[in-house]
Amino acid sequence: MKRGLVVLDTAEVPEQERPDRVARLQRRLKDEGVTIGLVYADVHRSDDVGYLTNLCIYWNEGILAVPAEGDPAFLMKLSPRVHPWMRRSSTLTDLRSGKGFTALVQGFIENAAGVDNTEPGVIGLVDGSLWPTTTVDEVRAAAPGWDVRPLGGLVREQRLVPSAAELGLLGAAAGHLRTALDAVVGPDLPDGERIALLEQALRGAGYTDLMVEVVHGPDEVSAVEVTGQFRFSWLRASRLVTQAAGAPQWAASLQDALAAARAAVAPGEAAAVPAAAAEKTLTGLPAGATAHATVVHQADLSTGGDYASPDEQLPVGAVVVVSVEVLFPDGGRVAVADTVRVGETGAEQLDDKELHA
Incomplete structure (x- = not known):
């Protein structure tokens, strides 16, 4: 409901x-x-x-x-x-x-x-x-x-290319999401408190639908994931949280993979291209771990992108979720994700003030 x-x-x-x-x-x-x-x-x-x-x-x-x-x-x-x-x-x-x-x-x-x-x-x-x-x-x-x-x-x-009005709402929603995540990715918060704080902040900001989860991998690395609907558009973001003194190499590689996927987002490219760039970048995973990267239109996020073709070309102006997920043999998982706009020259942050100038 x-x-x-x-x-x-x-x-x-x-x-x-x-x-x-x-x-x-x-x-x-x-x-x-x-x-x-x-x-x-x-x-x-x-x-x-x-x-x-x-x-x-x-x-x-x-x-x-x-x-x-x-x-x-x-x-x-x-x-x-x-x-x-x-x-x-x-x-x-x-x-x-x-x-x-x-x-x-x-x-x-x-x-x-x-x-x-x-x-x-x-x-x-x-x-x-x-x-x-x-x-x-x-x-x-x-x-x-x-x-x-x-x-x-x-x-x-x-719906694939948001109007100027929708883009403005997505930018506001992205700003709320970024601020809320920044407040809960410290190493010492219990999972329940992270979820409660995100629910409070984002529901208060006007999110209609919200799914918040904290997931865990090895080496004291976890991830805070948020998928939310603001008005009738969707966003997703996921951040890593490291408890140990220094993040393991594979966690840093996961961040690099997300950056590689973002760098490969471009109009006219198939969604599979940035996903492949991420998977190629990701190295040093623990034994038995598997990685999967996806690029999903925000218009498909309510169905998880399950019905969209990875070969569909990205139109300029579309808003997409770029994510990289790692599954571990013991059932654990972590992920990093961001929601970006497909600009003329590549990925653009939704809450970038220049985007709405």
């Missing part, structure tokens, strides 16, 4: 930006020959709907129905009592509740402005390969005679 501040503030994101995002999706639907696009969301994967409407799916599941022409509607398995705050905190005006998606989708087809329900059309499932099978079955049952087809990640593609 998500917790935290949900903000609809035109000082953060201009009022017209979210309707423009919907209009961009509608143009793509028309290009694909789609009558109605459906965007699925649940508490685990709701960023596409949040990006389009600012709606936070804090529980249960829903479908954003976007006709190629006309206004979108949110179809949900939540009671109507949540409609007032959804209207206050999102750009949506059409909210529909029910016990199942079959009746909800059927009702939308029959009553949506701009949708000709006299002739079966095409329903496109955005990011259809990630939909629950039972939900797809409900949609098919709602639209006999209609062509129900899976689409690619149309909204994800829009």
